[in-house]
Each structure stands twice: as structure tokens, then as C-alpha cells.
Amino acid sequence: MHPAVERLTEILSPGTPPRSRDWAAVEQKLGTSLPEDYKDLVETYGGGVFDETVRLLDPECPDEDHNLLAQHTARAEILAGLWRTEAKPAALRNEAQVVPWAYVEDSGAHLY
Numbered sequence: 001m002h003p004a005v006e007r008l009t010e011i012l013s014p015g016t017p018p019r020s021r022d023w024a025a026v027e028q029k030l031g032t033s034l035p036e037d038y039k040d041l042v043e044t045y046g047g048g049v050f051d052e053t054v055r056l057l058d059p060e061c062p063d064e065d066h067n068l069l070a071q072h073t074a075r076a077e078i079l080a081g082l083w084r085t086e087a088k089p090a091a092l093r094n095e096a097q098v099v100p101w102a103y104v105e106d107s108g109a110h111l112y
Helices: 003-011 023-030 036-045 068-085
Strands: 048-050 054-056 102-104
Touching (some): 003 036
């Protein structure tokens, strides 16, 4: 387990037993790998709300608003529209992509 997630479990005990995901299939659909700490966080806590604020996206959530894959597609379309009117950051000009992993409840802010 990633040390940051392990430390978090010392502070906030998971409510349910850990459950693995098929990360290879998820990463294939996304076209990119995902950080180990994110994968450990999702397997340890599952998707849901932290501190009544941050909604963690889970690739297995049946609700598209909280599903990593569905939100990745939706956010990619929104960002493509933004880059037509705004300058795309230099770090994203080549083949780099951003993947949303969470969002802030009732704010519209996404964490990438």
C-alpha cells in the first residue's frame, strides 16, 4: 500500500474491506497509467465523499457522475472546448492528458 494511503488509514479507518479493481482494463480504456496512490485510495475506501467535500471517482461506480471513466470522457470534451477559446497549457500541448480523479461537491471544481 502506498505510504500516504497507509497513513490515511491510521487517521480514518476504512468503512469496508478493501476491494480490488481491474486497473489494467481501466488504464487501457483511459489510454494512460494511473498513480499507485490513487489506485490504493480507491481500493481501500472505494468511491465516495471525504470530509463532506471531496468526491473520489471510482471506475466501478454505476453512477456516471461518480465514475472515473465516464467523468474522464465528459471532462475531456469540456476541456477540448476550453482549449478552442483559451491557450492550452504548455505541459499539455503534446500527448499529455489530464485525468479527473475527484471533484469538490457543489463547486464544479475537478481534481486532476
